[in-house]
Amino acid sequence: MSPIELTKERGVVLSNVAKTFGDEFDLIPVIHDCSFKIEDGQFTILIGPSGCGKTTLINLIAGYERPTSGRISCDGEEVRGPTRDRLVLFQETSLFPWMSVLQNVMYGPVVQGRKKSAQSEAVELLSKVGLQDFRDKYPNQLSGGMQRRAELARTLINKPRILLMDEPFRGLDAMTRQLMQEYLLKLFEGSRQTILFVTTEIDEAILLGDSLVLLSSAPTSVRECIRVDLPRPRSASMLTTQRYAQLKSKVLAILYQEALQSFASGSRAAADMIEAFELRHQAGEP
């Protein structure tokens, strides 16, 4: 191993990442200068107002899109496209509906040419997420929570360096959501699988995360990073502790400011309209 490789920075690092959509004369800046680090074995949370470009950040880190400027690196190597080092759990289920649950979980190993060795591992993973009796079902025969867990198994069998979760529990009912959070906590605390988790829920963020990256409204930048120093293993009962309340009010204050700002920038359109209306009346039209 060369000395350069030894000094490689572990984990995923974003430095001055910006992303702009649109053509030359109609540019829409979505991400404006984002820098943060996702440390190995840590549960990192991205939280921010809705529509602030969190999904775009996930797409950039996964390698589905390239940043307009700045650099994203994984273990010191620049991210140039999707690989199985960085796997995404999407907002909507992306289980292949034409494959059984087991076939879905086996998809990665099959296309990577290690079908035989992965078979027993797939079965084991399925029982770990409580789906051992559903391996031959199609995804649309499963409930929402079961689909999420099947998808989790499909990513975990590939042993990704980092698991990117884009609001994975959105759309689940409150009970299922809580169950899924408990599953994920148990899984993380057992394996220390590096996770980047996007959410808009403050409770979920503090319950799950080791560090919170608070994002500004679009164009997105990092507003603040907060460490969650609640002890592990965690459980929902921590939501009533005083430390939790402190953290929550801190996060809430920052997000409230961000919301105010996006509201202020949103109302600019209304100001424009009033101005145009007044100008027209000054021109002397009846």
Next chain:
Amino acid sequence: MTAVEANISRSMPTRVWRRIARYLTLELFLGIVSIGTIAVLWEFANPLGIPVLSNLPPLSEIVRTSQQLLTSDLYWDGWLLSIRRITSGFLLAQLIGVPIGLLMALHRASFEAAFPIVEILRPIPPVAWIPISILFWPTRELSVIFIVFLGAFWIVLLNTIGGASNVDPNYRRAALSLGSTPRDMFWRIILPATIPSIVTGMAVGMGIAWEMVVAAEMVAGRTGLGYLLWQSLEINAIAQCIICMISIGIAGFLSSEIIRLFGSFVAPWQRMH
């Protein structure tokens, strides 16, 4: 949690069956009542003075005539030949339409090159092709098959293009991240994701194919159910005419059932809700 889920999966079939059973009895009852009503109205249309229906011979006469027709070779050959034409034209349309559709959906240059031609030719109703088809093809048989082919071709082409270019981008992304080669992407993701659209295209295409075979046989055929139908007009045999119409209806219904079965065979995940 697991116990609850296992319980759900066990009780599913009984619940589904119960629902089907209830649905069937009501449906069956209403169906029999409505068909029976029409049969009675038809039979007694003349004494009852019902307009339109009273111009037809009563149902019992049709049934009597049908015995004669249903035992003739002419009638059964008609079935056989029409089915053969449908099968050839329809299968050709799938064999050519599906690959071209996939190519057009996945290869930009092919799409740009072929799309103008498709858009010029597609609005021409297949029936309008009958004259040139008779002139162009050496036999009448081939021209009828060609018209059937055209009837099914455009719809399967468009459905394949639509299906293959609207594959959920998250499926592609997930497959890409998990290490798919372009080959895997085509055979394991895009093709299966397109199958439901292709089957829909087949179901619609089969309907059009039957319309086309009847029209083409009327104009260009010397045999087949469509020809028999036209011939009954020329010899003024209303009963034969009606039997041919009903036969074509049954044939069309059976064909769509076959497509439906085929669909649930190639896309089993679609009926598993």
